[in-house]
Amino acid sequence: MPLQLTIRRAQPADIPQIVAIERSAFDDPWDERTLQESLAYYPETFFVAKDNGDLAGFVAGGVEDTGEEVYGHIMNLAVAPGYRRRGIGQHLIRRLEQEYAVLGASAVQLEVRITNAGAQEFYRRLGYRVVLHIASYYANDEDALVMMKWFRF
Template identity: 40%
Template sequence: MSAPLTRYEIRPLTDKHLKEVLKLNLRCFKSGENYTKYTFSYLLNEPKTLSYRIVTPSEQIVAFVFIMTNMDGTGHITTIGVAPEHRRRGLANKLLRHTEEALRKRNINTVMLEVRVSNLPAQNLYREFGYATVQRLVGYYNNGEDGFLMVKSL
């Protein structure tokens, strides 16, 4: 018997969600690779940052994304996370589609992100969306792991 389908909705992410996002972020990413409360608060209050959450019918946040936009027509997916127990359900896919549409509406024509060299599932997802690896970022992460810079024209 399969698990019941959960209806997920994308909603804006605001400062009032800070505490819940901090907790989810700790569950999504390796220790030492988490943004601080200050960084998240800055992103949530920065007018050029877009932020979205995916919620369950009970309003539990199960995924989030932060995107910084620049005056030069570029966007940077700063972080995107999905709760471990909600992975493999298309939520990152849903967030990426929503993010790219929001960027297009703001006349952003290029989007970029960084991803761990070891995070093959994320790299595959980004490639499916048309992102190309343009640079290896040696020692990019706190533990010394390399990252890839991936870019897409919208």
């Protein structure tokens, strides 16, 4: 069945479904409190994808202002198991990138596990490039790659 996808800003009532998707997607998921805090701190850059009322995925982003540059930061992205590989992640990232452009960001960054080749390829297809390798970034001492995409206006 074709998707009836809508993307909107997340709301506190979405948190239980977001938690469920997070737990299905990651071995070390963010807990409910962390997701609530992310939504409270960055409500303008936390989006959900809905399909006929079902929460299909989410993206949580932040904004970092160095005083010289504004950067978007993709902090978390997950898609519900039954919705994966259907373009939802890409739609969520594109919507978040639009918001970052409106907010004056010159680039977007994210961290990805060095072992997560699928996520790295996903972001490469969207124009992100590896800029840094961080040793022992994750709780289990796994390394991370920092990937960035620069906006050209």
